Amino acid sequence: MPDVIFPLDSTRKFEDQEKVGHNRWHPEIPPVATVRPGDSFRVHCREWFDGAIVNDDSADDILNAPLLTVHKLSGPFAVEGAKPGDLLVVDILDVGPIPQEDSGPLAGQGWGYTGIFSRNNGGGFLTDQFPDAYKAIWDFTGQVATSRHVPEVSYVGLIHPGLMGTAPSAGLLAKWNKREGDLIATDPHRVPPLALPPEAEHAVLGSLAASDFDRVAAEAARTAPPRENGGNQDIKNLSKGSRIFYPVFVDGANLSLGDLHFSQGDGEITFCGAIEMGGFIDLRVDVIKGGMDTYGVSENAIFMPGIVDPRYSEWIAFSGTSVTLDGKQHYLDSHLSYQRACLHAIAYLTKFGYSPEQAYLLLGSAPIEGRLSGVVDIPNSCSTVYLPTAIFDFDIRPSAAGPYRVDPGMGAPRSSNA
Numbered sequence: 001m002p003d004v005i006f007p008l009d010s011t012r013k014f015e016d017q018e019k020v021g022h023n024r025w026h027p028e029i030p031p032v033a034t035v036r037p038g039d040s041f042r043v044h045c046r047e048w049f050d051g052a053i054v055n056d057d058s059a060d061d062i063l064n065a066p067l068l069t070v071h072k073l074s075g076p077f078a079v080e081g082a083k084p085g086d087l088l089v090v091d092i093l094d095v096g097p098i099p100q101e102d103s104g105p106l107a108g109q110g111w112g113y114t115g116i117f118s119r120n121n122g123g124g125f126l127t128d129q130f131p132d133a134y135k136a137i138w139d140f141t142g143q144v145a146t147s148r149h150v151p152e153v154s155y156v157g158l159i160h161p162g163l164m165g166t167a168p169s170a171g172l173l174a175k176w177n178k179r180e181g182d183l184i185a186t187d188p189h190r191v192p193p194l195a196l197p198p199e200a201e202h203a204v205l206g207s208l209a210a211s212d213f214d215r216v217a218a219e220a221a222r223t224a225p226p227r228e229n230g231g232n233q234d235i236k237n238l239s240k241g242s243r244i245f246y247p248v249f250v251d252g253a254n255l256s257l258g259d260l261h262f263s264q265g266d267g268e269i270t271f272c273g274a275i276e277m278g279g280f281i282d283l284r285v286d287v288i289k290g291g292m293d294t295y296g297v298s299e300n301a302i303f304m305p306g307i308v309d310p311r312y313s314e315w316i317a318f319s320g321t322s323v324t325l326d327g328k329q330h331y332l333d334s335h336l337s338y339q340r341a342c343l344h345a346i347a348y349l350t351k352f353g354y355s356p357e358q359a360y361l362l363l364g365s366a367p368i369e370g371r372l373s374g375v376v377d378i379p380n381s382c383s384t385v386y387l388p389t390a391i392f393d394f395d396i397r398p399s400a401a402g403p404y405r406v407d408p409g410m411g412a413p414r415s416s417n418a
Contacts, residue, residue, distance in 0.1 A: 001042060002093075002282050005033040006074045008044035010098060010106055010278075013051070014072045015204055021074045021258070023204045024220030025176075025229070027167050027250045030207050031078035034252070040093060040284040045161070045258045046072045047107040047278040055111050055137050056413075057149075062115040062272070063133035063415035067122055068202040071163055071223045071232065075256030076206070079285050082253040087291030088166060088246040090255065092306065093282040095159050095240055097140060097262065108278030112138050112145070112262045114365040115272035116357060118415065123192035124271035126339060126360065133415035136361045138262065138275045145263055145275055145365075149412045150358045152393040155263045155366050156310035160239040161281060162259035162274060163223065165230030165301070169249040172228060176221050196222040230301040234274070236264040236367065239306030246301045247292050257281065265363055266370030266385075269342055273364025310367050312388035316396055318345040319373065321380040331379045334372050338383035341370075345385050352396070353406035361412055366391055 006019055014021065019032045035041055047053075048071045053061050082088055098108040107113055117124050119131035136149040146154045168176065180195040187194055200217035208216055226233040230246050238244065246253070260281070261274035268274050292298050320340025322333035330336050342363055349359035367388060374382035389396050394404040 002040040004042045004044065005035065005077070006043040008046055010101060010104060010109070014046050020204065020206050021072060022076070022206045022256065023070060023072055023202070023223060024217070025168055025223060026173060026205070026216050026220035027170050028208065028212065028216050029076055029167065029205050029254070031076045031252060031254055032206060034078040034080060035285060036080045037286045038284070040282065042280055042282050043074045043257065044280050045074050045260050045278055047276050048072055048259045051106050053107060053113050053115065053276070054105065057410065059115070059133045059135040059413040059415040060417065062135045063118050063121065063417055065115070065117065065121060066202070068199055071259050072204070073163065073223065073256040073258040076167055076254035077256070078252030078254055079287060082248050082287050083251060084169065084249055085290055085292050086248040086253070087288040087295065087297060088248050088253045088255060089286040089288060090164070090244045090246060091284040092238070092240055092242045093284055095161065095260065095279065095281040097277055097279040099280050106278055107276055108260070110140055112140065112275040112277040114138065114270060114275055114361050116360060117271045120191060122271050124273070125267060125269035126342060127192065129343065130357065130360055134357045134361065134412045136365070136412050138365070140262065148409065150354070150362050151409045152406050153362060153366070153391050155391055157262045157275070158236055158239050158264070158308070158310055158367050159279070160236055160261055160264070160306070161257050162234045162261050162268070163232040164244065164255070164257040166246045166248055167250045167254035167256070168221070168229055172249055173219065173221055176227060177219070196224050198222065228299040232259065234264065234268040235303070236261070236266060237305035237309065238303060239308055241307030242303055242305055244301055244303040245288070245291070245297060247297055247299070255285070263365055263367060265366050265368035267338065268364060270360055270364035275365045312367065312390055314389045315369070315386040316389055317384050317386045318348065319382055319384045320344055321382055323380065329379055332375060332381045334375055334381040334383055337381040338370060341383045341385040345387060351403045353408055355408060355411055357412045357414070358408060
């Protein structure tokens with residue numbers, strides 16, 4: 001096993017650990033450790049809410065999820081010799097739930113969770129149709145997840161970090177804050193908001209000196225969206241065996257990561273759409289000097305996907321076009337067409353006895369494939385959702401006999417305050 005350079009004690013909160021990570025992006029957050037090109041090492045990761053979501057049959061914790069506290073990231077890790085303009089090469093050697101802990105109160109200790117977030121606290125891809133908070137708990141048996149809240153399905157996990165990236169430079173950080181602030185200003189009272197501005201409350205900034213804390217906390221970017229440094233990309237295929245090439249913007253690159261997922265569908269559509277968990281990840285790093293200019297990777301990360309995809313060979317697919325539910329035509333809107341494809345899949349699954357919320361939770365956490373199938377034929381973009389048939393305990397295909405009826409059991413818990 002590689003050396004653990006960022007250990008986490010499951011009995012202690014994230015901020016009370018021997019080494020403290022962070023939950024904002026800023027170039028002045030000090031590295032917690034330094035590694036050399038060619039080094040392999042292990043990092044422990046806490047699930048993004050640090051234990052605020054619990055293994056029970058209530059969704060009140062999702063309703064009241066402390067969004068200002070996320071994401072709880074391990075790092076930053078400086079890489080010796082990395083300079084702005086280089087490419088940081090990161091290999092994912094292994095990734096999994098909390099090691100040697102198959103039961104306990106933290107997500108990753110034999111279980112994980114998926115949430116539909118309240119429209120007033122996070123929202124989600126289909127928040128207009130699903131405005132209330134719901135939750136599903138998933139139990140892990142080896143590489144397979146099952147749920148008492150979404151019966152008669154099981155997924156082979158495609159474990160991956162939802163978030164990994166390098167630190168921004170001061171100039172890049174200012175660019176983020178300017179452009180996102182300009183967007184917010186176009187509709188400042190929107191719910192959910194158009195973007196998340198810097199927020200000093202609940203900022204965790206590692207070992208930053210107290211004299212700099214207030215200034216940095218007021219400048220630091222939230223970790224919610226993906227940006228030029230990688231960040232919260234939520235790419236389900238960024239799994240074991242992946243190689244990622246990150247732009248370097250500061251000396252040492254200052255790599256950080258977290259938000260591990262046991263499984264996820266393309267889009268993580270419920271916002272907390274993956275099966276969230278804590279765990280470990282083994283990495284190896286290297287540096288390509290001057291790689292940003294050499295390969296034109298100036299404002300994006302590129303990656304080679306992992307080698308451990310679940311082996312699903314049969315799918316049922318649903319398509320959607322860029323027309324709203326009330327019939328309004330939009331021009332080549334792929335975001336809208338993917339929403340419609342997801343809604344068609346949800347409507348289909350309800351014919352088998354699932355509630356719409358159970359179907360939505362399933363689509364967020366199962367290894368669905370989301371695709372842009374047509375983006376040129378005006379006025380309609382076409383997006384598709386591919387659902388693997390083998391995850392169900394019954395035949396999901398249309399037939400003359402009609403749909404099988406699932407016993408939905410207790411269903412997905414809904415917040416009592418919804």
